[in-house]
Amino acid sequence: MAKKESTLFNMVSSLVVVTLVASTALGYVYELTKGPIAVAKLAKKIKAIDEVVVEYDNNPVDEMYKIPIDGSQDSLEVYPAKKGGKLMASAIRSFSPKGYGGHVWLMVGLFPDGNINNIAVLEHKETPGLGTKMGDTEFKNQYIGQNPESFNLKVEKDGGDVDALTGATITSRAFSQATQLAFDTYMKGGQHE
Amino acid sequence: MSNMQNFSKGFFKENAVFVQLLGMCPTLGVTTTAFNGLGMGLATTFVLLMSNIVVSLIKSFIPDKVRIPAYIVVIASFVTIVDLVMAGYLPELHENLGLFIPLIVVNCLVLGRAEAFASKNGLIPSVFDGLGMGLGFSMALVMLGGIRELLGSLSVFGIQLIDMDGILLFILPPGAFIALGFLIAFINHLRKTT
Numbered sequence: 001m002a003k004k005e006s007t008l009f010n011m012v013s014s015l016v017v018v019t020l021v022a023s024t025a026l027g028y029v030y031e032l033t034k035g036p037i038a039v040a041k042l043a044k045k046i047k048a049i050d051e052v053v054v055e056y057d058n059n060p061v062d063e064m065y066k067i068p069i070d071g072s073q074d075s076l077e078v079y080p081a082k083k084g085g086k087l088m089a090s091a092i093r094s095f096s097p098k099g100y101g102g103h104v105w106l107m108v109g110l111f112p113d114g115n116i117n118n119i120a121v122l123e124h125k126e127t128p129g130l131g132t133k134m135g136d137t138e139f140k141n142q143y144i145g146q147n148p149e150s151f152n153l154k155v156e157k158d159g160g161d162v163d164a165l166t167g168a169t170i171t172s173r174a175f176s177q178a179t180q181l182a183f184d185t186y187m188k189g190g191q192h193e
Numbered sequence: 194m195s196n197m198q199n200f201s202k203g204f205f206k207e208n209a210v211f212v213q214l215l216g217m218c219p220t221l222g223v224t225t226t227a228f229n230g231l232g233m234g235l236a237t238t239f240v241l242l243m244s245n246i247v248v249s250l251i252k253s254f255i256p257d258k259v260r261i262p263a264y265i266v267v268i269a270s271f272v273t274i275v276d277l278v279m280a281g282y283l284p285e286l287h288e289n290l291g292l293f294i295p296l297i298v299v300n301c302l303v304l305g306r307a308e309a310f311a312s313k314n315g316l317i318p319s320v321f322d323g324l325g326m327g328l329g330f331s332m333a334l335v336m337l338g339g340i341r342e343l344l345g346s347l348s349v350f351g352i353q354l355i356d357m358d359g360i361l362l363f364i365l366p367p368g369a370f371i372a373l374g375f376l377i378a379f380i381n382h383l384r385k386t387t
Contacts, residue, residue, distance in 0.1 A: 006258035021272040036281030
């Protein structure tokens with residue numbers, strides 16, 4: 001079959017047909033994958049909560065509440081983990097806009113008195129092999145069991161107590177900042193029992 | 194050219210990375226580990242195969258002057274499909290590669306094969322060309338990722354060999370250029386002597 005000539009009508013009609021077919025196919029795939037994507041996201045969230053709080057028997061996702069951040073329009077999501085109605089720990093979804101590649105999202109697990117139980121990395125765009133090491137236990141361990149009241153959440157370069165990752169000081173700063181934000185916001189507006 | 198030649202030329206004779214120097218952005222960007230290189234290579238192979246198939250089928254309906262926008266729409270659609278399907282069914286892999294999937298759209302290898310091969314050949318040769326080029330691209334990415342991972346973090350496919358810090362430079366972008374330069378020199382030497 002000979003090639004179609006490049007008349008205006010041919011060009012417009014062929015582009016319309018191509019884009020129409022493409023968008024129909026994409027709409028179909030989107031509908032098809034919407035369910036599984038939502039399930040995968042929820043599973044990821046629950047996994048992060050499990051990682052940072054202690055034993056619980058309630059449903060933290062259902063009991064989620066929000067605390068507004070000081071001096072900002074945003075608020076943080078808090079997932080309380082309770083056992084027998086008693087608050088054991090809370091998972092706070094916190095962030096810092098100052099990562100090396102934009103926002104860094106963390107799930108910070110705090111005991112009611114503000115002690116850090118554990119921290120999980122949710123989303124980030126840090127450098128693979130450098131900033132991504134913030135998720136390793138080696139780096140996270142220095143936060144565990146600390147209370148930001150006494151543990152200065154700044155990297156050593158800035159006069160704090162955090163031993164920064166080699167080659168990823170900015171990431172370490174963002175990680176500490178997000179933890180600090182979770183602590184400050186939770187101590188001010190969170191449920192403590 | 195036979196189908197076998199269409200398939201095998203992508204690995205050595207016309208390898209996208211080492212010989213044609215196409216698709217440098219994902220090549221240099223994602224190859225910090227062998228696993229990332231493999232995932233990126235296979236995702237690209239899928240997009241390349243599908244876009245080659247569709248372009249070879251619709252080529253006679255598309256007027257010459259608008260062929261590039263039409264091909265790009267086809268390629269972008271398949272990339273979005275890969276992105277969505279991966280997010281839904283392979284969330285672990287998507288977490289590692291999610292950032293780089295949209296980059297496949299601007300990988301000139303995909304458009305290059307649509308323009309240089311699929312738009313001039315039939316369905317069957319295009320399938321072999323897409324598979325060969327894609328797998329050759331994957332091979333190159335795994336080689337480069339493997340070398341950078343080995344030197345940079347002293348591990349192979351995520352398995353730590355020696356518990357020590359590697360040469361940081363190879364994880365960083367300059368390491369990608371250095372490793373790629375040596376690889377191309379090596380491949381060119383092989384091509385000249387054989």
